[in-house]
Amino acid sequence: MSSRSLWDKVDKQERDEHAQQTKSALQDLAKEAFDIFDKNSTGSIESSDLGNVLRALGLNPSNIDIATMLENLEGKEDNKSQNPNNAKGSKPTSKRIFLVPFQNHVVQLLLENKMPRDDESTVRSAFEILDIEKKGYIEPEKLSSLLSTMGEPFTPEEIEDMFSLAVDPDKGVIYYENYSTLLAND
Numbered sequence: 011m012s013s014r015s016l017w018d019k020v021d022k023q024e025r026d027e028h029a030q031q032t033k034s035a036l037q038d039l040a041k042e043a044f045d046i047f048d049k050n051s052t053g054s055i056e057s058s059d060l061g062n063v064l065r066a067l068g069l070n071p072s073n074i075d076i077a078t079m080l081e082n083l084e085g086k087e088d089n090k091s092q093n094p095n096n097a098k099g100s101k102p103t104s105k106r107i108f109l110v111p112f113q114n115h116v117v118q119l120l121l122e123n124k125m126p127r128d129d130e131s132t133v134r135s136a137f138e139i140l141d142i143e144k145k146g147y148i149e150p151e152k153l154s155s156l157l158s159t160m161g162e163p164f165t166p167e168e169i170e171d172m173f174s175l176a177v178d179p180d181k182g183v184i185y186y187e188n189y190s191t192l193l194a195n196d
Contacts, residue, residue, distance in 0.1 A: 033117055040116040043067045044109055055112075057084065057105035067116065069125040073162045083107050083115060130194035137186030147183040150176075 043066040045051075047059040055063065057080055064071045064079075071079070084105055119125060128136075140148055140156070150173055157164040157172075164172070175192065176184045 033121070036117045036120050037113050040067065040113045040120075041109065044112055048109075054106040054108045057107055060107055063112075064116070064125065067120070068127060069119065070127045071125045075125055079115060080105070080107075083111050127194065130190050133193050134186060134190035137184075137190060141186065146187060147178075147181070147185045149183055153184060 043063050044055060046066060047055045047063050060080060060083075061071055061073075061076045064076070084107070137148060138144075140153070154169050154173070157169055158166070173184075176189045178185055
């Protein structure tokens with residue numbers, strides 16, 4: 011065996027160990043975010059919480075991304091078999107997402123850098139386009155109207171959640187410079 015092939019083998023072993031450590035750390039991160047929404051410690055979350063869990067992990071899923079992920083997770087035997095309330099092979103009574111299939115799927119998304127968030131300057135630029143008068147803020151009513159009618163429409167609950175952090179409590183407007191930083195670093 012040449013010294014070069016020995017070096018390649020050691021290098022590959024180190025890479026494999028590092029990859030396993032990274033995967034393990036990402037699984038822990040996915041579980042931590044999942045557990046926040048698993049309020050009763052059942053090892054499952056409501057399907058409707060999937061987007062919020064993904065966003066808590068720093069991902070930026072579209073409605074299509076979420077729907078596709080729900081199809082993948084809800085259709086897996088692993089997902090159904092982990093629900094102790096269902097007979098083997100029966101359909102779940104409420105659509106729930108279980109931890110292990112979720113972790114496996116999310117770790118892959120994170121490793122592949124899928125659904126990345128926009129950076130701060132991109133978010134700020136989007137707000138600046140809406141601020142025609144260059145006041146440095148946007149009225150919540152204007153933004154709410156746009157969010158609920160254009161592109162992928164936000165639900166009233168999503169808009170309410172967003173505004174709970176975005177709207178300045180004293181002035182009643184959204185100062186987008188600060189909010190852009192919060193969105194990009196959240």
